[in-house]
Amino acid sequence: MKKWTLVVLCALYLGASAPAWSGEKKFEIVMVAKHEGISWFDDMRIGLTEFHEDFKDKGVTAYQIAPEGGDPAKQVQMVEDLIAKQVDAILVVPNDPTALIPVIERARKQGIIVVSHEASSLAGVADWDMEAFVNEDFGRAIFETVAAGMNYEGDYAGFVGALTMETHMQWYNAGKAMIDEKYPKMRMVTEQPLEDWNTEKIALDKTNELLATYPTIKGLFGCSASSSAMISLACERRRRADIACSGIGTPSQNGAYLESGYSRAVYAWRPADAGYVCALIAYKMLMGEEIKDGVNLAKTGYESIRIQDGIIYGDAMLTLTKDNYMDYDY
Amino acid sequence: MLSRLKEWFTTGNITVRIMTVVLIAYCVLVGLVNPTFFSLEIFLDFVRNGAGQAVVAMGVLVVMISGGIDVSFLAIAISSSYISTVLCTTHGWAKPKTFLSLLVVMGISCLVGVLLGCVNGLVIYFFKLPTFITTLATQSIFHGALATFVGTKPVTASRMPRSVIEFGSGAIFEFTSETGSWYGLSYFAIPVVFAVGLTWFILYGTVFGRRIFALGSNALAAKRCGVNIFAAQMFVFAYAGFLAGVMGIIYAADLRWVNPITMVGDELIVIAAVLIGGAKLSGGSGSVLGTLLGMAMIVILRSTLVLLGISSSWNDFFIGAVILVSVAVSAWRSRQESKAALRFDYV
Amino acid sequence: MSATPLVEARRLTKTYGGFAALDGVDFTVMPGEVVCLAGTNGSGKSTLIKCVSGVEPIDAGQILFSGTEHPAITPTLAMDEGVQVIYQDLSLFPDLPVWENVCFQRIGGEKRGWFVKRREGMAFATMQLARLGVKVDPKRRVERLSMGERQSVAIARALAQNAKLVIMDEPTTALPSREVDALLGIVKNLRSQGIATIFVSHKLDELFAIADKITIIRDGVKVGDYNPADLDKEKLGFLMIGKKLDVQPVDRSAVFSGTPAIELDNLVKEPYYRGVSMAVHPGEVVGLTGLIGSGRTEMALSLFGLNPPDGGEVRRNGRPVTVGKPSEAIAAGIGLVSEDRQSQGLFLSHPITTNVTAAILDRLADRFGLVSLGRELDVGEEWCGKLNVRASSVLNPAQSLSGGNQQKVVLAKWLATGPDVLILDSPTVGIDIGSKADIYELIKTVAAAGKAVLLISDEAEELEMCANRVLVMQSGEIAAELAGADATQAKILAAVRGG
16 A cells, blocks of 8 residues: 555655756646736736747646635745646736745746736745836826816825735826926825725715815826726816826726716736746746846837846836827726 | 694603604704705705615514515625626626616515515424524525625626616706706605505505514414414515615615625614614514614714714714613613503512 | 314324334313323423424324315424424523514514504504513513513514414423412413413422323323323322322431531621521421522522622531631532523433533542543432433433433532532422422432531422421511421412411
């Protein structure tokens, strides 16, 4: 009995490790997105599917999973399951980066490649973190639009998802710092940005309250995807086209407000491209290729990547305006 | 006037009394910190912000009076508004900006709500299951079924029926502020008045409503007195579903955005409002006025953090504290009564 | 009486799983007659009531309402014929006001409309309550009423449905004595209005006070219909249990001296009682009686750490002790068997053993704090044996036992803790006379084993049977002490009434 177990175990071990040099290895690359069923990650899935189609002849399987309801604990569980399943590479868009650190370390110990996206704090923990652009540039772009819309003077305010959300805060901090430096006549009315917990209803109610409490507001920024459309909507209800709104968001949710002018511009990147690029990074590493400055990762904005402190940066910021938002479907 | 107020105050429902005092005290406090609070604009915003939940709270109240609890109502709200808006946009119904077409959207939503509520009622009645577990399960089922069979693609502002957008943006009367902002009493006040009035009438004015109280107060006795338990249970869940359908459209109109994967998670806030308003988890009691005050309490707590200039983490703290205090006060009261009667059942 | 009986049952038979709960019982109720059903627990009284009210279908025999035979009796039919049952739990709606409870079937008015007719209903309810001679504010919620008032509401509701026969199943069990008198008054009042009553009670005094006819059932067979004038308590008891009850009064010649097991010195708790001094010696049973409000129950609760006293001293074996909460009382060796065993004494849905061992689990536990089921079972069986608890298995839930046996389990629970002082509050309330005798014996055995027993009771007979001495409280003070030959029923009653 014992002997048999040993033999089976050996066979399994050999089976798992042996064909690594045979060239016929089937790679399994899995994206663990933040949230099942939302259009942003549906678009990302398009990228993964495209990658799968492009590389399936080379023995690659690529697909995307995500927790229902965006539950961070479930996401950790999903990554653990993938480790148990012995996949070759895990791509992850974390809900809560710190919570993922232990499992990512465990995955890497077992030789699984991990590429994170939208989590620069995981640089050095994961093999690579991939960002579509330098977050600071992105934040500055949003704030610049708001500032221009209010003629570089007056009161403004805005949203992040939560003060603990890393990328949101990076955008906010960079944008705020730029305004404080360049446009001294602008004043943020609240000490901290408001939090909407990524919920449209909260964003809308708080914008209403904000506009009633501070009637002098001339500009609103949305550093969370839920708030961008809602700040525009609140302004439209109050017929205050003079208030400049801008933020991060999807073309579908913000299209109507770009059209009506209540949103000056919306910033984004293509989740499909980001998904594709993450998968490509993992594939290149599995094939033993080096990832370095200037490597071409196929998609627009990623033709010549830059690398800094374990983070891969593209230049794929997307500025959505009245004229181009209909070109995208997510 | 003053003496009548005093009389109402000394004889009325204890919870309603406590609620009124706490509410007034809190408003005065906020007003002291930031005088902007006492403005019509802010008050009218409360009506708009709390309308959806106030409507659905009436349904939850009726369920809780019957001795049950419903945690599936937000899943029903999102399902019914999503199905309704998707149907209307794909078939081009409800396109014109008319009251009639709003009724079509609302009607479909309420119909779906009633159907899903009936699912709750049927399951609970025929399998004799506890209402909490059942609705917790159906909440997931409704939500999952919606994502699986109907879709997950949000209905955005550009696809939203015109009548729904008008419902969300129009006002019964309007003002312009000095800075040029328009504000007014939202159309949402109409469904709130409708839901409150209808619930009031059903609960206090009809024999059936009294039977719902009786069922929650003593189910065995209700059965012995020939109360049709099946009818009563089906009604309360269908009614909660119906109002959830109304709430769904209010949300859709408010946000111009229906995302089938959101709107689950705030159930407990609504249940808390009903509880703060004097309902018992064991059933048989609860009041329309108390629920409205409870809802007002929560809306005001939630919507004054910007005014007070404090972080939103305080939100949960405040709401939790109010729930705890109101429940503790009523428990303390009944303990005092027990003690006075030398009933030591609290030992 | 040659009139048609309101209800006539002929050769009624009802079997449950081969066991005949009723076996060929004939039973009649004339209009306006007060029929008392007497019998021990399990004799078939409840089954008879269920058959007459249509809740249980009958297996053989007939039931005629006003001379008409019906193929099958349903609850609705029985109600239409004017049969109204007032269950022991009263089936009221505590959250609803009195008037809605009274006219529940016609909240929508006389025409049973869809909408609440408040004024009409309120007037109607007031009228029904007036028929009973009861004054209750129809707007008050029932949960705020006393037990007696609730009972009146339940009866008024029966009247509201045109009752011709009101069936009351042990209505006085939960009532304090003052309210019992009021209830008996109501029954007489109903009789004068031509409404018949079937009255079930274990308190024989009550039966004699109101019955026009006493129907005795034993083991599912009718013993006979008797005119109360032809019976006395002894004879009634004999007919109910089929043998002579052999309960000897306690030996009054015994003298107790030495250090009392428990001694109260000038105990005060305003507004309930004041200046209470008394002592109970090991082996002694001291009876304590008095009307509701006399302070006796409140004082007993004080001794068990509920309702702590404001002043005075409690001494155990001569040493002062404080009993501020029940756990301290238990530690001081004091046990209380409360009157309301349903809500305070028993975990009804748990097995009998669990109930017996509930208060001594820490003693049964091994050094890891674990309790083995085996030990628990042993203890449970030991006590059930000692106390003669009639149960097929000690693992059955406590609610499967009759009232008398439930009370024995409560006693066992406290005896198992080995208290030196045992306070028994109305230990035989709601228990049939057969079980009562068992409990009397038990009290004497406990005392003989050297325990000090404080027996609180409303029943003079019980005190005469069990207590060495009887203390009578009035308005919060001890008004009389009856010992030796003075402790007779008549003298006790006289002292209670303020003689």
